[in-house]
Amino acid sequence: NAGVTQTPKFRILKIGQSMTLQCTQDMNHNYMYWYRQDPGMGLKLIYYSVGAGITDKGEVPNGYNVSRSTTEDFPLRLELAAPSQTSVYFCASSPDSHTEAFFGQGTRLTVV
Amino acid sequence: AQRVTQPEKLLSVFKGAPVELKCNYSYSGSPELFWYVQYSRQRLQLLLRHISRESIKGFTADLNKGETSFHLKKPFAQEEDSAMYYCALNAGSARQLTFGSGTQLTVLP
Numbered sequence: 001n002a003g004v005t006q007t008p009k010f011r012i013l014k015i016g017q018s019m020t021l022q023c024t025q026d027m028n029h030n031y032m033y034w035y036r037q038d039p040g041m042g043l044k045l046i047y048y049s050v051g052a053g054i055t056d057k058g059e060v061p062n063g064y065n066v067s068r069s070t071t072e073d074f075p076l077r078l079e080l081a082a083p084s085q086t087s088v089y090f091c092a093s094s095p096d097s098h099t100e101a102f103f104g105q106g107t108r109l110t111v112v
Numbered sequence: 113a114q115r116v117t118q119p120e121k122l123l124s125v126f127k128g129a130p131v132e133l134k135c136n137y138s139y140s141g142s143p144e145l146f147w148y149v150q151y152s153r154q155r156l157q158l159l160l161r162h163i164s165r166e167s168i169k170g171f172t173a174d175l176n177k178g179e180t181s182f183h184l185k186k187p188f189a190q191e192e193d194s195a196m197y198y199c200a201l202n203a204g205s206a207r208q209l210t211f212g213s214g215t216q217l218t219v220l221p
Binding site for chain 2: 033040044059098100101
């Protein structure tokens with residue numbers, strides 16, 4: 001079982017560049033989430049989606065965009081990367097809001 | 113707004129000793145609380161949730177609404193329990209999962 005798959009695992013970006021972090025899940029889950037984890041901090045919610053075509057902002061959405069055109073995919077777009085976006089990014093999915101969230105392996109992003 | 117506080121960033125205990133990882137939350141409604149664990153080089157995964165009132169790998173956690181706490185306990189720690197532990201709260205109109213900052217548990221031989 002693949003579960004939640006994130007690509008890439010690592011990436012170095014220059015300031016001002018843009019990129020898309022990919023996330024796909026094969027469990028037919030409705031809910032998907034993007035979190036960032038800064039050193040010594042908890043996971044902070046960037047964006048989430050409760051189903052295809054529906055997205056909403058989390059706690060720290062500035063500088064990011066998402067889309068949910070299919071149930072499986074929930075890409076996170078960074079426009080004009082900034083050093084403050086250096087972090088580890090986690091994608092997760094769950095069948096509904098009351099049950100277990102399944103996480104990807106994470107993407108370590110460095111902006112220099 | 114909901115918030116989860118884990119006051120200890122680091123916690124070390126000796127093998128066989130009891131361990132308690134603290135978690136306090138703030139939310140005015142009826143919360144759903146979880147403990148997630150991340151072992152070295154593995155994904156973040158669910159350890160247990162308060163609603164199921166179960167014991168997983170010897171760990172238990174009781175929701176104390178009066179103290180707004182959900183501390184994780186194990187009577188006899190094992191070296192394989194060494195990991196990062198996150199307390200999480202599922203609440204709010206959109207049922208967002210809010211995480212604490214985590215506690216790195218090290219069980220010494």
